Amino acid sequence: MTLLAQDKRTILVALRIRSKRFYLDYMSQGEVRTVNVKDDRFADGNWHTVVVTVSRRMAKFTIDCAEPIKRELLVPFPKRMNIRNTRIFVASRRKKTKQFTGLLRQLVLFSGSDATTRICPSTNPPFGAPGTPAGQGVLFESDKQKIDCSLDQRGTLMYKEDKSMEVCTGTTFQQVRGGRERMDYVIDYDDINFENATVSMEWFKIDGVGLFLATAGGAGGSSQIMKWDGTRFNPFQNIPINNVMHWNFFQIGYDNYLAASVLSSNCIIFRWARRRRKFVLSQRLVVVNARNSEFFSQDGRHFLAVADYGQEGGFVSNPRSVIFEFRDGRFEVFQYLETKGAVDVTFFSVENSVFCLVFASAYHQDSFVVPSPIFCAFSPTLKFDNYQDIVTYGATDWEFFKINDRYFLVVANAVNSTQPIRREDKVNSTDSVIYELNLFQRQFHVYQKISTQNAYDWEFFTIGAQYFLAVTSTFAIDDGTPNVKIYRWKGYEKFVLEHTLPFGSALDIDYIPINGDHYLAVSNPKTSASSDYRSKDPLGSKLYKIVTY
Secondary structure, three states: OEEEOOOOOOEEEEEEEEOOEEEEEEEEOOEEEEEEEEOHHHHOOOOOOEEEEEOOOEEEEEEOOOOOEEEEOOOOOOOOOOOOOOEEEOOEEEOOOOEEEOOOOOOOOOOOOOOHHHHOOOOOOOOOOOOOOOOOOEEEOOOOOOOOOOHHHOOOEEEOOOOOEEEEOOOOEEEEOOOOOOEEEEEEEEEEOOOOOOOEEEEEEEOOOEEEEEEEOOOOOEEEEEEEOOOOEEEEEEEEEEOEEEEEEEEEOOEEEEEEEEOOOOEEEEEEEOOOOEEEEEEEEOOOOEEEEEEEEEOOEEEEEEEEOOOOOOOOOOOEEEEEEEEOOEEEEEEEEEOOOEEEEEEEEEOOOEEEEEEEEOOOOOOOEEEEEEEEEEOOOOOOEEEEEEEEEOEEEEEEEEEOOEEEEEEEEOOOOOOOOOOOOOOOEEEEEEEEEEOOOOEEEEEEEEEEEOEEEEEEEEEOOEEEEEEEEOOOOOOOOOOEEEEEEOHHHOEEEEEEEOOOOOOOEEEEEEOOEEEEEEOOOOOHHHOOOOOOOOOOEEEEEEEEO
16 A cells, blocks of 8 residues: 555555565655564465554564564654655556456555554454454455445445445435545547538537537638537537638527627527427527627526627728627627727626626737727616727637636737738747736736647636646647647646647637536538648647546
């Protein structure tokens, strides 16, 4: 048995047997210390019970409840031991057979200074059913016998086949966790094979039907809807429309909708037809150049905000985005908002009394330095007024998130220049910025700057009590620099780089929770059909799985 530190390499406490010796290893004063006892009984081929009791200056080994053997600790056992995020490894297990191998048959852990009095005086403890002593052991789930939980077994632990642990409460077994779920690492789970390039994705669920992933093909590409079959996404429906930049799924009552933002065109609404089990055209919302949309509801009213980029080149005299309200089964214009080169819109609320829309301004009148406006409304009027302007640099995305009682916005700044991007300028390194809302001043202020390269999309997600931000980069860099980076919030240290994914040109990233598992879907602007396995820029979109512990 070994207790490993958070780095998964450092031994904190270990018990091991070799030949005729039984060893106790422990970490103290920065080094691993060892004491051992020798006994011929360890080589007789029989099972033996060993009780190890450790105090500050003494280790006591009791073998088969005989006279204990004491060993003085030359270096004292630590008074305190940091066991946060540690792991206990018990024996070893073959992955194919799921059986333990080695010399350990049973392990019982007790709290308190000395467990000898609870094990002994039995010199021949029963091993017919694991879990000795009765009521205080660890049971192992078996298909051959039913394990009941009764009042006299309260506190008994049961180790299950799926590696989970349950404790008897006196009536039933309840699952036990060693703390809340945490991210461990990220693996390349599957390729998402689309017929076209993908600039963005939208996942959604339809009750009684399943989990879906809508893909936007961007300029010149068609769109497709995929369906989850339990292990991967498969083609489900082709949408006969080109140049979709963004999909937005929403529900009104029992009806399900998809809003398609079409490049240099309108915002098109599709409705889920229950009997036909597919999406059908419902309505066209007239705008100049739809790039993104956001649905929100308040006080029983339903709205759809559309980010209108305006005319290509950004020289339209009066650029504006539109808020539509759903009335009598159709969307109607509710309010126009003055925006410049808007490519993204994000809705958020503060304390359920202030409702806001923030637009990402990418480019206007030959400049990437454009104020991105925040519009807010107060119930019950819901008329939005300009609340704050934040200067951004080729902004492509805003992400709103909340940590405890704190409110944040993060912007993806794509460029560091006021001039148009030249084709030879492969990488634009600049700072993407996290802003925090000051509730007293009612303004967003800079919280943290993160260096990014051609940032395109931010995604916030949580696992257990951990908070993460993932960011994508649009250019595939020849030196192998990862284009997807995941940052974890560490309180005083703010957001710190935690993981990187060696992805090529990455645009959209979405966090998708599926049946207790965690996934990240990343879109690539190139098709997987043209992928070259030798290229440093792996083409096609991917689904990554987050492994937790």
